[in-house]
Amino acid sequence: MNITHAYAAQDAKSKLAPFDFKPRELRAHDVQLEVLFCGVCHSDLHQARNEWKNTIFSRGSGP
Numbered sequence: 001m002n003i004t005h006a007y008a009a010q011d012a013k014s015k016l017a018p019f020d021f022k023p024r025e026l027r028a029h030d031v032q033l034e035v036l037f038c039g040v041c042h043s044d045l046h047q048a049r050n051e052w053k054n055t056i057f058s059r060g061s062g063p
Contacts, residue, residue: 008058012050
């Protein structure tokens with residue numbers, strides 16, 4: 001599987017920064033999609049800042 005390029009916050013005070021990771025292998029009931037365009041929603045920023053108190057870090061947003 002290919003490397004996925006994203007932006008992620010490492011903690012509630014860090015800026016979104018480039019973050020690459022290798023997704024797990026597809027399982028029997030998984031599907032693979034090709035994402036052509038993506039954006040960051042304001043709710044992504046709330047999550048990255050842990051303003052809703054339920055963020056699990058590293059928190060990825062956007063491509």
